[in-house]
Amino acid sequence: MSSRHCLVTGANRGLGLAFVRGLLARGDRVVAACRHPGRATELNRLAGLHPGRLHVLPLDVTLARSRDELARELALVLDGAGLDLLLNNAGVLRGGERFGQVAEADLEQSLRTNAIGPFLLVQALAPLLADGRAVVANLSSEIGSIAGRHEFRTPSYAIGKAAQNMGTVLLARALAGRGIRVVALHPGWVHTDMGGPAAPLDPDEAATALLRVIDRLGPDDSGRFLDGQGRTLPW
Template identity: 40%
Template sequence: MRYVITGASRGIGFEFVQQLLRRGETVDAGVRAPEMARRLEPLLHESGNRLRIHPLDVTQADSVKAFAANICREPVDVLINNAGVQGQWVGLHELDYADLERTFAVNALGPLRITSALLPALRHGLGRKVAHVTSRMGSLSSNTEGGAYAYRMSKAALNMGVRSMANDLRRDGLAFVLLHPGWVRTDMGGADAPLPPRDSVSGMLRVIDGLSLEHSGRFFDYEGTEVPW
């Protein structure tokens, strides 16, 4: 199977690459800057031609177009939209609207750009699955604490976009899923997070492996439990 992963150079994305290569899959990894690809280089040497690394800034149309031109030469079985940023966690009166716009550009618009650009290859794949790493913090009913405006709002927008894509592309046989990875011990999650990346990613891969059109457009956590909207 051929997997495409965005935000693949660190954290959850890097763990996805590791686990998929260990399973014997082929992986195309999108990374924002060349220097961020260095962590992937040992995996490149170990896996040979099963890992390919591509520059990708999901906020830039030209970058996405060039990425898609490389990727769409062959069918894609599974796309994992993982690239994301946290944004500033500040109060309402401290909001930096430039930061808010950038967080939306990465977390909400980036997955739309990538999915749209890779549709030709996804339609010809065997898997026909698209997974989006979101967050329970984008759930309206789970928001009992407030704050984190940029992150919460961008993930809620992503969730709605995925529901629309699931409805629009069901006739093409494409299945979409939203995944909450848990509070993961990464640069974004911080050292106090209780969940190691390997457990989060192995759980999300189980959900992706079992994904069918019956589940398309639904929101699950890494343990396979449905998350309220």
């Protein structure tokens, strides 16, 4: 699909920024949301290179007033057009956690950023999603797979992503009647600030693979958990 209207959260760096670059290269219109647009040097540079096709807007996905303000601003940007693609990419990971020392604050932050915020953002933006064609893609992780956990690792992130996966399934059911597809996507281990320098995947490579998966989604794919090759992952 060409000339889609797309929204990417957590768009100022890493995988989010790679999604913005990839969507612009395809000719899409993009709204890039991040917490501090004034500090998003690369996004603002891209906005200058793509006037009218890239808008940079503020969003702290954990705050209700920020989600509501984005919904208002997005309606103005769309100007009556429906939103074709929502990429819920914003996330947080607390590394180095050890059993017996997991902090309540880290668990709460993960749930708010990785699960609660994206769920409520979809709820807030639901009136703007295009019936019959919109896709909501929640950037998840295999670490959130309950069936796939065989060791104690990054518990706050794992719990947050597992909760996000349930949100994906529930949103798929809630929006099914409007023909809107909702999926959870695992990008792989990506070389970003979150993934770390040892990660083998380049962000642009990972974003390109996931955009191909999104392009191939059919009605029966809504509510699935998929990797960058379109394979189903266990919950």
